[in-house]
Amino acid sequence: GDSVTQTEGLVTLTEGLPVMLNCTYQSTYSPFLFWYVQHLNEAPKLLLKSFTDNKRPEHQGFHATLHKSSSSFHLQKSSAQLSDSALYYCALSDRCSGNKLIFGIGTLLSVKP
Amino acid sequence: GGIITQTPKFLIGQEGQKLTLKCQQNFNHDTMYWYRQDSGKGLRLIYYSITENDLQKGDLSEGYDASREKKSSFSLTVTSAQKNEMAVFLCASSPRTPSSYEQYFGPGTRLTVL
Numbered sequence: 001g002d003s004v005t006q007t008e009g010l011v012t013l014t015e016g017l018p019v020m021l022n023c024t025y026q027s028t029y030s031p032f033l034f035w036y037v038q039h040l041n042e043a044p045k046l047l048l049k050s051f052t053d054n055k056r057p058e059h060q061g062f063h064a065t066l067h068k069s070s071s072s073f074h075l076q077k078s079s080a081q082l083s084d085s086a087l088y089y090c091a092l093s094d095r096c097s098g099n100k101l102i103f104g105i106g107t108l109l110s111v112k113p
Numbered sequence: 114g115g116i117i118t119q120t121p122k123f124l125i126g127q128e129g130q131k132l133t134l135k136c137q138q139n140f141n142h143d144t145m146y147w148y149r150q151d152s153g154k155g156l157r158l159i160y161y162s163i164t165e166n167d168l169q170k171g172d173l174s175e176g177y178d179a180s181r182e183k184k185s186s187f188s189l190t191v192t193s194a195q196k197n198e199m200a201v202f203l204c205a206s207s208p209r210t211p212s213s214y215e216q217y218f219g220p221g222t223r224l225t226v227l
Contacts, residue, residue, distance in 0.1 A: 009153060034215060036218075041220075042220065043117070043203070043218040043219055043220045043221065044156075044203070044218045045217075045218065046215040046216075049215060089155065089156065099144050099161065099163055099207070100146075100158060100161065100171070101216055103155045103156040103157075104155055105153060105154060105155040106153075106155050106156075
């Protein structure tokens with residue numbers, strides 16, 4: 001069945017360093033991949049979504065590239081900010097999952113001064 | 114824009130008690146979801162509903178009931194609260210199809226069982 005793997009539970013970075021959060025997936029069909037971000041005491045909200053035409057989605061300095069060959073959708077940012085500290089979820093949907101999103105376990109990003 | 118409202122924000126219950134959580138959305142979305150959020154376990158789907166009076170079980174439906182009374186509201190019932198249980202329950206909504214549409218989340222209900 002479909003699944004999403006986020007290998008890091010916690011990533012701690014110093015402000016200004018690059019961010020990379022890993023996401024790999026298993027899907028029978030061509031999936032859509034999503035990154036959601038949840039700041040402390042807030043609702044999760046969409047950060048990025050993959051495009052069908054292989055364009056690279058970008059938002060708030062974050063970007064992610066869907067690599068079908070390696071089944072990955074890693075989240076990247078060139079320079080971490082303190083305000084990036086949050087919980088990040090990678091998620092997948094496809095024809096098999098229908099209306100459902102399959103979420104990874106989440107990666108907590110902690111950015112320190 | 115729209116908003117998802119969850120009530121109550123905090124819920125404290127006793128072991129064995131039946132507890133009900135409510136969710137309202139004004140996006141006019143067809144599909145609504147209930148997730149349980151536990152640290153280190155991600156978001157796990159409890160129930161979802163693709164239209165009024167429809168119910169579909171998720172991976173974590175045991176111990177829960179749900180009700181989609183109308184398009185804008187979706188309730189979740191913990192049938193028998195477990196002692197020392199602590200979790201956040203998140204409600205979400207999305208347009209029905211296709212699968213490329215995002216889900217919009219509410220702020221959550223934090224459950225503590227004494």
